[in-house]
Amino acid sequence: MLKLDFHPSGRHFLQIPGPSPVPDRILRAMSLPTIDHRGPEFGALGLELLDKTRQVFKTQGPVIVYPASGTGAWEAALANTLSAGDTVLMYETGHFATLWQKMARRLGLEPEFIGLPGSEGWRCGVQADMIEARLREDSDHRIKAVCVVHNETSTGVTSDIAAVRRAMDAVGHPALLMVDTISGLASADYRHDEWGVDVTISGSQKGLMLPPGISFNALSDKAIEVSLKAGLPKSFWAWDEILEANRTGYWPYTPSTNLLYGLNEALDMLLEEGLDNVFARHQRWAAGVRAAVNAWGLEIQCQDPEVYSPVLTGVVMPEGVDADAVRNLIYRRFDLSLGMGLGKARGRMFRIGHLGDCNDLTLMATLAGCEMGMKLSGISLAGSGVEAAMHYFAENAPAHASDS
Numbered sequence: 582m583l584k585l586d587f588h589p590s591g592r593h594f595l596q597i598p599g600p601s602p603v604p605d606r607i608l609r610a611m612s613l614p615t616i617d618h619r620g621p622e623f624g625a626l627g628l629e630l631l632d633k634t635r636q637v638f639k640t641q642g643p644v645i646v647y648p649a650s651g652t653g654a655w656e657a658a659l660a661n662t663l664s665a666g667d668t669v670l671m672y673e674t675g676h677f678a679t680l681w682q683k684m685a686r687r688l689g690l691e692p693e694f695i696g697l698p699g700s701e702g703w704r705c706g707v708q709a710d711m712i713e714a715r716l717r718e719d720s721d722h723r724i725k726a727v728c729v730v731h732n733e734t735s736t737g738v739t740s741d742i743a744a745v746r747r748a749m750d751a752v753g754h755p756a757l758l759m760v761d762t763i764s765g766l767a768s769a770d771y772r773h774d775e776w777g778v779d780v781t782i783s784g785s786q787k788g789l790m791l792p793p794g795i796s797f798n799a800l801s802d803k804a805i806e807v808s809l810k811a812g813l814p815k816s817f818w819a820w821d822e823i824l825e826a827n828r829t830g831y832w833p834y835t836p837s838t839n840l841l842y843g844l845n846e847a848l849d850m851l852l853e854e855g856l857d858n859v860f861a862r863h864q865r866w867a868a869g870v871r872a873a874v875n876a877w878g879l880e881i882q883c884q885d886p887e888v889y890s891p892v893l894t895g896v897v898m899p900e901g902v903d904a905d906a907v908r909n910l911i912y913r914r915f916d917l918s919l920g921m922g923l924g925k926a927r928g929r930m931f932r933i934g935h936l937g938d939c940n941d942l943t944l945m946a947t948l949a950g951c952e953m954g955m956k957l958s959g960i961s962l963a964g965s966g967v968e969a970a971m972h973y974f975a976e977n978a979p980a981h982a983s984d985s
């Protein structure tokens with residue numbers, strides 16, 4: 582048997598920004614027997630979970646659920662709405678935006694990749710004025726879609742999607758707005774309908790607290806209309822047959838039944854708590870973690886406090902320190918997984934995930950692991966991040982605790 586439990590006791594600290602820890606309640610829901618995906622019970626489950634999924638995306642429109650990782654849902658969004666050779670305007674916020682852009686090219690689209698110069702773009706949010714300026718030049722509407730990442734998981738930046746929609750409307754440009762909130766949904770405020778998003782892409786293993794394996798496309802009416810004429814080849818990803826089967830709570834193929842049990846449970850947990858409480862909880866954790874990073878005297882990867890991510894924080898290592906060596910030490914000594922620096926940020930930073938099934942004390946343990954590991958790595962810290970975070974969490978009671 583594969584030896585995964587090399588640490589003999591206690592739970593592993595999975596503090597990467599996805600997959601996030603899966604709550605026991607969800608694991609239990611997923612352990613129920615697999616049922617007939619064409620039987621009557623399944624249809625009822627399908628209708629119920631599709632309805633609750635729409636509530637989390639804040640949309641009245643349909644949400645497609647794929648048995649695929651988030652990358653599949655990226656492809657589905659492009660393949661359903663675009664034709665070979667179409668120009669798409671994509672904004673470079675970090676590694677995930679870069680990967681989506683590469684995918685667009687491989688699919689035969691013509692991505693235009695814009696962003697702030699040099700490394701600056703990876704430390705700020707989407708600059709809606711740059712999108713507006715580019716769309717204004719595009720008077721013959723060659724740009725068919727604007728694609729942005731809401732929560733850039735490689736850097737810890739959460740962009741203002743409403744501002745992107747306002748920029749598009751200011752020009753009156755008809756391009757579709759497609760947003761990746763694979764790591765933002767159910768952790769950071771997100772509003773598919775209100776923000777006028779045409780296709781929202783998300784995944785299961787981040788804010789939804791599920792294992793990896795399912796992903797989503799939320800659709801506007803306009804996206805569905807455009808999909809009827811889009812020319813890129815698609816079959817498995819095609820929305821039309823899925824929308825048809827979903828009307829009665831079914832799928833055109835075998836869906837991931839047990840992951841859907843988990844999704845149904847996760848949606849109950851989120852809706853019972855209330856999405857606003859969920860978002861406030863993440864904002865508070867993020868502030869506590871940033872208090873620690875500031876006390877250490879280290880830089881946060883995101884340089885604009887307006888767009889700090891509630892989901893994760895990128896911690897930049899001092900010049901000359903190999904962030905991966907620090908991360909590996911922390912993993913081996915303290916059984917704590919941190920996110921690695923990706924793409925341009927490789928070896929320069931690590932990422933602390935503070936999403937989903939966490940609490941103040943799991944985050945305190947995470948910060949203690951970071952602090953011990955950095956000291957053992959010979960990094961000289963300005964002060965104790967652990968103390969700063971303890972102070973923050975103690976002084977700033979969460980909403981649920983302050984009213985008792």
Ligand SMILES: *Cc1c(COP(=O)(O)O)cnc(C)c1O
Nearest residue numbers: 650651652677732734763764784
């Ligand atoms: C995780 C992630 C992806 C990729 O999702 P997979 O499930 O790994 O395919 C894409 N975009 C963002 C912003 C992500 O966080």
